[in-house]
Amino acid sequence: MKKHNFYAGPSILSQYTIKNTAEAILDFAGTGLSLMEVSHRGKEFVAVMDEARALVKDLLDVPSTHEVIFLGGGASLQFCMAPYNLLKTKAAYLDTGTWASKAIKEALLFGAVEVVASSKDANYSYIPKTYSVPEDSDYFHITTNNTIFGTQIHSIPEVPVPLAADMSSDIFSRPVDVSKYDLIYAGAQKNLAPSGVAIAIVRTDALNKAPRPIPTMLNYATHVEKESMFNTPPVVPVFAALQTLKWYREQGGIPALEKKNAAKAALLYEEIDRNRLFKGTAAVEDRSLMNVCFVMNPDYAPLEAEFNTFASAAGMVGIKGHRSVGGFRASLYNAMPLESVQALVQTMKDFERQKI
Numbered sequence: 001m002k003k004h005n006f007y008a009g010p011s012i013l014s015q016y017t018i019k020n021t022a023e024a025i026l027d028f029a030g031t032g033l034s035l036m037e038v039s040h041r042g043k044e045f046v047a048v049m050d051e052a053r054a055l056v057k058d059l060l061d062v063p064s065t066h067e068v069i070f071l072g073g074g075a076s077l078q079f080c081m082a083p084y085n086l087l088k089t090k091a092a093y094l095d096t097g098t099w100a101s102k103a104i105k106e107a108l109l110f111g112a113v114e115v116v117a118s119s120k121d122a123n124y125s126y127i128p129k130t131y132s133v134p135e136d137s138d139y140f141h142i143t144t145n146n147t148i149f150g151t152q153i154h155s156i157p158e159v160p161v162p163l164a165a166d167m168s169s170d171i172f173s174r175p176v177d178v179s180k181y182d183l184i185y186a187g188a189q190k191n192l193a194p195s196g197v198a199i200a201i202v203r204t205d206a207l208n209k210a211p212r213p214i215p216t217m218l219n220y221a222t223h224v225e226k227e228s229m230f231n232t233p234p235v236v237p238v239f240a241a242l243q244t245l246k247w248y249r250e251q252g253g254i255p256a257l258e259k260k261n262a263a264k265a266a267l268l269y270e271e272i273d274r275n276r277l278f279k280g281t282a283a284v285e286d287r288s289l290m291n292v293c294f295v296m297n298p299d300y301a302p303l304e305a306e307f308n309t310f311a312s313a314a315g316m317v318g319i320k321g322h323r324s325v326g327g328f329r330a331s332l333y334n335a336m337p338l339e340s341v342q343a344l345v346q347t348m349k350d351f352e353r354q355k356i
């Protein structure tokens with residue numbers, strides 16, 4: 001039976017990415033060797049890294065003020081690298097979920113942190129919108145998409161300081177004005193590649209200004225200068241990332257992906273709102289186009305486990321919600337085809353017909 005992959009991360013990748021990476025694991029670029037056993041300094045892999053960085057710039061219209069780097073350590077290491085490199089005296093943070101609060105915890109190690117607003121009191125079900133960011137903040141950190149709670153910042157705030165953003169779960173899903181950011185970072189395993197690599201886009205003139213020594217590996221400037229080859233990069237995830245980036249270009253780039261994502265999410269939210277068994281958990285205006293969270297309507301709460309079994313039997317994979325929200329979460333990343341969303345919607349309709 002066909003499986004429909006709704007995992008939140010690691011998550012669905014395009015068949016193009018998976019097939020090309022599998023082939024390169026057997027024979028990389030005609031070398032007769034596996035991608036896993038060649039030098040990262042060889043011309044074949046250097047070409048992969050260069051092309052991957054160039055394609056990110058191309059797809060996201062990265063201005064020449066910024067550089068793209070690939071880093072190990074996932075998005076979680078960026079929670080520490082961001083303040084290590086960019087926090088001089090004080091930074092402002094928006095607390096919109098588990099990942100945002102983890103970023104805040106690390107920033108507190110490096111200076112004053114002003115949490116300008118938080119939606120924690122409502123289990124992070126909405127994005128706070130009324131707050132002010134102090135002008136003397138070195139940067140304002142936002143989490144553009146809250147993977148666990150299914151909320152997304154749809155209108156990037158206008159603030160008097162540069163932005164720094166965790167875009168782990170919505171990078172490449174919509175256009176972004178990179179010039180507003182000193183830093184954008186994302187773990188690869190939501191919308192780009194298998195886990196093991198993170199991508200960062202940094203404004204180069206914001207680097208080397210922090211009033212502290214920075215360990216070499218944690219200094220963005222090291223990786224900018226060495227073009228992500230200071231040490232051995234995660235070769236297989238970077239290769240896979242390049243395949244995804246090529247596939248994005250073939251799909252028509254970010255505007256085309258954004259359109260498809262909007263259609264997929266609209267289809268599922270429509271069904272959640274229509275179907276008497278279910279209800280969404282996020283504030284309607286802040287609903288994420290990437291992670292759709294829903295629960296059973298209270299009248300039908302006892303049916304939760306049964307729907308899980310019913311959906312699994314229909315080929316749905318990974319729709320169990322995160323433990324902090326409960327219910328269900330369907331992640332609709334770029335590689336998710338519309339047909340899989342249609343299949344989930346049909347499953348919800350079939351279950352309703354059986355129960356009501």
Ligand SMILES: *Cc1c(COP(=O)(O)O)cnc(C)c1O
Nearest residue numbers: 074075076099147166168169187
């Ligand atoms: C998954 C996720 C992370 C954590 O990523 P790791 O690569 O596991 O460290 C951080 N932020 C957001 C928004 C995420 O979705």
